[in-house]
Amino acid sequence: MAIRKSVNLNFTVDKARDDFFSDCELALQKGNFKDISINKTLYTLNAKYKTFTVVGDIEITLHPHNERTSVQVTSTGNIDNVFALFASPAKKIAEAFKSNL
Numbered sequence: 001m002a003i004r005k006s007v008n009l010n011f012t013v014d015k016a017r018d019d020f021f022s023d024c025e026l027a028l029q030k031g032n033f034k035d036i037s038i039n040k041t042l043y044t045l046n047a048k049y050k051t052f053t054v055v056g057d058i059e060i061t062l063h064p065h066n067e068r069t070s071v072q073v074t075s076t077g078n079i080d081n082v083f084a085l086f087a088s089p090a091k092k093i094a095e096a097f098k099s100n101l
Helices: 017-030 089-098
Strands: 004-013 034-039 044-050 055-065 068-078
Touching: 004 089, 017 034, 017 044, 017 055, 017 068, 017 089, 055 089, 068 089
Parallel strands: none
Antiparallel strands: 004 068, 034 044, 044 055, 055 068
């Protein structure tokens, strides 16, 4: 069983929740995430991330905040490899999503 560590990231965007939901899905596709699971009822997206040095997953939840959208990102990465000593895998996963928004 892998040893895992999570990172939480919260931010707010000036977009409606429905509009930003499709942006999040596109960002996951651009970021090479696999097994993207979408729940439009709960406004959540889940996906797996795997490269040579990073293995983990991400969960994105969107909440309405007046006319804005509050985004909660939880990324979890395996830290039981030598590459995790140099940089946090969970932060790399969150950055792979955020940089493609």
